[in-house]
Amino acid sequence: xxxxxxxxxxxxxxxxxxAICAFLCLIIFPxxxxxxxxxxxGNFSVxxxxxxxxxxxxxxxxxxxxxxxxxxxITPPPFPVLTWLWNSIKVAGISAVLIVVLSTTSAYxxxxxxxxxxxxxxxxxxxxxxxxxxxxxxxFYAFFNMIGDFIPWLGLNTxxxxxxxxxxxxxLHVWTIKGYFxxxxxxxEESAAIDGATPWQAFRLILLPLSVPILAVVFILAFxxxxxxxxxxxxxxxxxxxxTLAVGSQQYFYPQNLLWGDFAAAAVLSGFPITIVxxxxxxxxxxxxxxxGVKG
Amino acid sequence: MGVSTTSGLMQGxxxxxxxxxxxxxxxxxxxxxxxxxxxxxxxxxxxxxxIVASGVYVFTSKRAYxxxxxYPGMAGMVMFIIFPxxxxxxxxFTNYSGTNLLTLExxxxxxxxxxxxxxxGTFDFAMLESGEGKYVLQLVQDDKVLVSSPLSPxxxxxxxxxxxxxxxxxxxxSHVEQKPELEVAQIRAITQNRQFLxxxxxxxxxxxxxxxxxxxxxxxxxxxxxKLDKDRVLQDSGxxxxxxxxxxxxxxxxxxxxxxxxxxxxxxDGNAEFVGNxxxxxxxVNIGWKNFERVVKDDGIxxxxxxxxxxxxxxxGCSVAFTLAIGMVLACVIQWEELKGRAIYRVLLILPYAVPxxxxxxxxxxxxxxxxxxxxxxxxxxxxxxPDWFTDPTLAKTMILIVNxxxxxxxxxxxxxxxxxxxxxxxxxxxxxDGAGPxxxxxNITVPLLMKPLTPLLIASxxxxxxxxxxxxxxxxxxxxxxxxxxxxxxxDLLVSYTYRIAFEGSGTQDFGLASAIAxxxxxxxxxxxxxxLRLTNANKSV
Numbered sequence: 014x015x016x017x018x019x020x021x022x023x024x025x026x027x028x029x030x031x032a033i034c035a036f037l038c039l040i041i042f043p044x045x046x047x048x049x050x051x052x053x054x055g056n057f058s059v060x061x062x063x064x065x066x067x068x069x070x071x072x073x074x075x076x077x078x079x080x081x082x083x084x085x086x087i088t089p090p091p092f093p094v095l096t097w098l099w100n101s102i103k104v105a106g107i108s109a110v111l112i113v114v115l116s117t118t119s120a121y122x123x124x125x126x127x128x129x130x131x132x133x134x135x136x137x138x139x140x141x142x143x144x145x146x147x148x149x150x151x152x153f154y155a156f157f158n159m160i161g162d163f164i165p166w167l168g169l170n171t172x173x174x175x176x177x178x179x180x181x182x183x184x185l186h187v188w189t190i191k192g193y194f195x196x197x198x199x200x201x202e203e204s205a206a207i208d209g210a211t212p213w214q215a216f217r218l219i220l221l222p223l224s225v226p227i228l229a230v231v232f233i234l235a236f237x238x239x240x241x242x243x244x245x246x247x248x249x250x251x252x253x254x255x256x257t258l259a260v261g262s263q264q265y266f267y268p269q270n271l272l273w274g275d276f277a278a279a280a281v282l283s284g285f286p287i288t289i290v291x292x293x294x295x296x297x298x299x300x301x302x303x304x305x306g307v308k309g
Numbered sequence: 310m311g312v313s314t315t316s317g318l319m320q321g322x323x324x325x326x327x328x329x330x331x332x333x334x335x336x337x338x339x340x341x342x343x344x345x346x347x348x349x350x351x352x353x354x355x356x357x358x359x360i361v362a363s364g365v366y367v368f369t370s371k372r373a374y375x376x377x378x379x380y381p382g383m384a385g386m387v388m389f390i391i392f393p394x395x396x397x398x399x400x401x402f403t404n405y406s407g408t409n410l411l412t413l414e415x416x417x418x419x420x421x422x423x424x425x426x427x428x429x430g431t432f433d434f435a436m437l438e439s440g441e442g443k444y445v446l447q448l449v450q451d452d453k454v455l456v457s458s459p460l461s462p463x464x465x466x467x468x469x470x471x472x473x474x475x476x477x478x479x480x481x482x483s484h485v486e487q488k489p490e491l492e493v494a495q496i497r498a499i500t501q502n503r504q505f506l507x508x509x510x511x512x513x514x515x516x517x518x519x520x521x522x523x524x525x526x527x528x529x530x531x532x533x534x535x536k537l538d539k540d541r542v543l544q545d546s547g548x549x550x551x552x553x554x555x556x557x558x559x560x561x562x563x564x565x566x567x568x569x570x571x572x573x574x575x576x577x578d579g580n581a582e583f584v585g586n587x588x589x590x591x592x593x594v595n596i597g598w599k600n601f602e603r604v605v606k607d608d609g610i611x612x613x614x615x616x617x618x619x620x621x622x623x624x625x626g627c628s629v630a631f632t633l634a635i636g637m638v639l640a641c642v643i644q645w646e647e648l649k650g651r652a653i654y655r656v657l658l659i660l661p662y663a664v665p666x667x668x669x670x671x672x673x674x675x676x677x678x679x680x681x682x683x684x685x686x687x688x689x690x691x692x693x694x695x696p697d698w699f700t701d702p703t704l705a706k707t708m709i710l711i712v713n714x715x716x717x718x719x720x721x722x723x724x725x726x727x728x729x730x731x732x733x734x735x736x737x738x739x740x741x742x743d744g745a746g747p748x749x750x751x752x753n754i755t756v757p758l759l760m761k762p763l764t765p766l767l768i769a770s771x772x773x774x775x776x777x778x779x780x781x782x783x784x785x786x787x788x789x790x791x792x793x794x795x796x797x798x799x800x801x802d803l804l805v806s807y808t809y810r811i812a813f814e815g816s817g818t819q820d821f822g823l824a825s826a827i828a829x830x831x832x833x834x835x836x837x838x839x840x841x842x843l844r845l846t847n848a849n850k851s852v
Contacts, residue, residue: 029642029648040657043669043672044660046683115382116382119378119381119383123379128375128376134379136843138386140839140840140843142390143769143838144390144394144836145776145831146390146393147776147808147809148397148808148831149393149397150813151824151825152392152394152400156353177389180385181386181389182389183382183385241779243667243778244782258667259665262668262671266675271678271681273678273681276671276675280671280672283668284664284665284669287664288660288663
């Protein structure tokens with residue numbers, strides 16, 4: 014901070030507070046609006062931020078409970094939101110664990126071992142992960158069609174296949190973990206090696222326990238990345254019951270049948286946990302987000 | 310040492326297990342590779358071979374010990390990033406599409422399986438109730454009467470469950486002098502068991518095969534095509550048709566051959582020239598650079614392609630510029646130590662980044678809705694306007710940029726906050742001594758010092774937005790449409806979403822070949838950006 018402080022500092026502070034608050038209102042308006050809409054009666058009505066006749070109908074539908082209307086008719090839940098949420102968590106959880114395993118062992122070799130083609134593979138990884146998988150979806154479709162002929166539970170329209178498809182995206186995570194490994198003193202493993210430990214034992218018993226924080230970061234990053242992934246999931250999975258949340262929630266927006274209120278409740282229900290996890294973990298995530306780029 | 314002796318013993322114990330495992334893997338995959346090769350899937354056979362061979366080498370050779378650690382990750386990357394990339398480039402040179410989906414072998418098999426009703430082979434059909442839910446099938450032609458033994462029909466649901474394994478099942482018929490004295494079942498019995506009846510092949514004592522041809526008819530079926538195994542000389546011109554490729558239509562006697570230019574079977578005339586219409590389904594053939602030529606020459610593709618390319622660059626550039634401008638200013642404000650409540654501001658400002666993008670994009674889609682959206686409701690109340698966010702191209706593009714700035718500025722803010730810490734305090738002190746205000750400081754010190762470390766990240770962000778498929782797909786799906794385009798194309802489409810729609814959304818005309826050709830062109834652009842970025846970072850690092 015400058016030692017010399019102008020007299021206008023007080024006004025400047027006030028001005029900044031007002032500006033930030035105004036900006037925040039603009040930014041947070043859509044999010045508050047969705048929460049409000051989820052409590053509003055009906056799917057189309059336009060209303061105030063605080064709904065006049067608050068109702069839990071949209072929330073009941075989102076949670077899979079049928080709603081009885083005033084005229085006695087019964088509205089069944091339009092979509093299996095909880096099934097989608099569970100599918101998303103299952104696919105993202107399993108993929109993220111596998112991604113952590115794959116990238117940790119790779120990162121160990123890159124950080125500690127010397128072998129042919131190491132730097133080429135490292136830069137190659139960075140280049141290849143920039144190619145968007147959307148463009149290769151035809152290939153993915155053909156690939157899983159083929160695998161399905163040999164191993165049905167890894168074919169098209171299966172969660173196994175979807176999980177497998179996500180395992181390619183490890184490049185950035187390898188870089189992140191490798192960067193972390195390099196901050197740990199190799200003397201620890203060297204002394205273990207002197208005591209007769211194999212490289213695998215040094216890795217598993219010494220380095221891994223020290224690296225739990227970064228592994229958690231990579232897990233969360235991979236988890237969030239997969240939960241929000243749309244194109245792959247929308248091509249590989251077709252059944253409504255097998256969809257992930259990111260694909261399924263588009264179903265609310267068919268032009269002739271916009272279920273605005275129902276969507277709002279489903280969005281808040283499913284978006285809330287992910288948002289909270291992200292906010293809680295953000296301090297550690299920030300490092301992980303920028304590491305790949307900065308160290309590249 | 311205890312540890313080392315046990316591990317030594319373990320290695321001995323594991324040796325045979327490892328050998329067994331490797332043998333099993335090699336045997337299984339060898340089988341799979343041969344199967345793939347046999348069915349014409351050379352790319353997959355090669356991929357499998359490369360993965361398995363390198364895996365076996367890495368896990369058996371002492372010299373490749375370090376590679377054992379990277380093998381699983383690298384195998385994943387080869388299978389799910391590099392292979393799809395190469396495969397896509399390969400498809401770009403074929404006519405692979407919704408109409409030309411299958412291999413030539415499969416199409417030939419499909420044609421050979423086609424049948425036609427042979428002359429004089431139609432029988433009147435009835436189901437007779439023989440009690441206990443069983444039926445006797447009765448077929449009558451003139452005064453010939455054929456019956457089956459009593460059958461119990463398989464229900465539709467069970468039938469579809471068994472469809473994978475169930476080929477058509479054969480039922481033997483036998484001659485009888487008179488129609489059996491059983492009650493004729495109502496027509497409903499036939500309609501209810503239609504699927505079951507369709508799966509039957511009835512065999513007459515003479516060996517003719519009959520299948521259902523109408524609700525009350527069974528007919529003798531003969532294959533429509535026969536393959537010519539030997540070379541054949543055309544009588545009119547003396548042209549020789551090589552055996553093994555031409556098919557003869559048994560109904561009309563015409564010959565047809567696969568046209569390797571168009572990817573369809575076509576009938577030929579006396580000079581072995583293709584004359585007839587294309588016979589669907591088509592098969593996949595190599596067509597060289599034709600897909601690329603279409604992008605350059607065909608106006609229905611070239612115009613939208615150029616328009617979309619320009620918009621993609623503008624979109625990516627503007628996205629980076631707007632998010633950077635907002636993010637950098639906010640980062641400076643948040644880092645200002647005199648300001649109270651910075652922690653709360655920080656969390657609230659990051660909120661758009663914390664909410665999953667697919668949810669916030671869909672939220673905006675609803676809020677911007679022309680008739681029911683809250684944004685138009687507010688604009689209408691305040692200014693009396695209701696902009697057409699989704700049908701006017703300029704407004705749609707504006708909306709996309711607004712939404713993307715909302716989504717993207719927290720990332721830039723986070724990046725800038727990290728980098729701001731590395732700017733030495735005394736620079737600001739010195740400039741404050743000279744009487745510079747915060748705005749002057751921002752443009753003269755902060756911006757120039759941040760730009761250098763930010764550049765690679767900005768390029769990465771440009772590349773990300775260049776391919777920001779999810780935003781476009783969820784918000785506008787590319788609309789409003791470009792007029793005069795022969796493929797699905799919209800004014801807000803980015804190159805990626807344009808490619809996706811060519812491949813997956815054209816109803817019946819899914820053109821995978823063309824989509825892959827455009828994808829290949831995007832790969833080149835992305836590859837160039839990536840290489841440039843890598844150079845830049847390496848240069849930065851060495852300075």
